[in-house]
Amino acid sequence: MGTAYTPGLRVSARTTIEKSRRLPLKGDVLVKEGDRVSAKTVVARTEIPGIMQTVKLAEKLGVEPADVQALLKVKAGDRVSKNDILAETKGLFGRFFRSEIRCPVTGTIELISQTTGHIGIRQAPNPIEKDAYVEGVVSKVMPGEGVVVSCEGALVQGIFGVGGERQAELVTITNSPSDAITEANIKPEHSGKIVVGGSNISAAALRKAQECGVVGIVVGGIVDRDLMDYLAEALDSPGYDIGVAITGHEPIPFTLIVTEGFGTISMAERTFQLLKSLQGQIASINGATQIRAGVIRPEVIVPLKNAVALQISSVESGLLDKGTPIRVIREPYFGILGTVTGLPSELTQVESETWVRVLNAKLADGRDVTVPRANVEIIETN
Secondary structure, three states: OOOEEOOEEEEEEEEEEEEEEEOOOOOEEOOOOOOEEOOOOEEEEEEEOOOEEEEEHHHHHOOOHHHOHHHEOOOOOOEEOOOOEEEEOOOEOOOEOOOEEEOOOOEEEEEEOOOOOEEEEEEOOEEEEEEOOOOEEEEEEEOOOEEEEEEEEEEEEOOEEEOOOEEEEEEEOOOOOOOOEOHHHOOHHHOOEEEEOOOOEOHHHHHHHHHHOOOEEEEEEEOHHHHHHHHHHHOOOOOOOOOOOOOOOOOOOOEEEEEEEEOOOOOOHHHHHHHHHOOOOEEEEEOOOEOOOOOEOOEEEEEOOOOOOOOOOOOOOOEEOOOOEEEEOOOOOOOOEEEEEEOOOOOEEOOOOOEEOEEEEEEOOOOEEEEEHHHEEEEEEO
């Protein structure tokens, strides 16, 4: 067979992008199909019920649960504010040794239990809003749940990221994809911007980015220890470790997207040139990464109205063939880019003594290698 399917990262100067924007709970959809939306347009809204605060009145007043009802100053359904009196005893002769219990929070009396002598106060609900994330058109409405927003634009997927959804202007701050981002590259004028660099970014440069108010960083590689040290410091959590399930929820002031892998790895030339051509345009980025079932890739999206056309060699989506650009995702060539030069049809025995399908490739450093097809991913370009 001449071709075979393998999943891969996408680097596209122009493609159709669809983003599903769902609420965590049933709520209200605020737009309709066909509406044009900006990245910041709120497309759906809901409320998460507030926390229930229990007040143990019987114990606090030193009375039997059945006696609490006569001491209450509130009833079910009442709105109460912090420090309002919930209940009080009459005291000796109606004046001395009176006890009163004040409300610990602001909320609504939701329940009064005659069995336990406890009352439940529901705090105010927490509003949740879902924005469109990208500029485009509402192509589908899911009543009570959310929408799908579609646009034509440039898309760059990364291999790993941290930090959530953000929008800002793209700025390239290195001269080539092999240049590392240093402290000197990051300047005060990069505040509120997404900076694009080459092969690496140091822990010191990450701290400088935070100081300068950088919104996002897109870079070829990063030393894992530098990232862990920065996160531990930024989150004030010594020994912090990145979750193995999914990233993207880290409460850090910027989003980091790594396009190639861990270590010092030059950004792919086509990726660097595409991002450089988009300099000055508004991009939507998200560092969320999930490598197990239901793969989620970190991404950079620039809608077509902002995108600058760039001619990049194209490849049929998802198909391995001669000339297909790939990235090796296993040692000993982890993270290295290359091009498929051959696809032997027969099974080949590898070091683990298993028989697998392999491919021949010329790596970016000039080496000709043979690797299992499962150890590579296509870099989709169009």
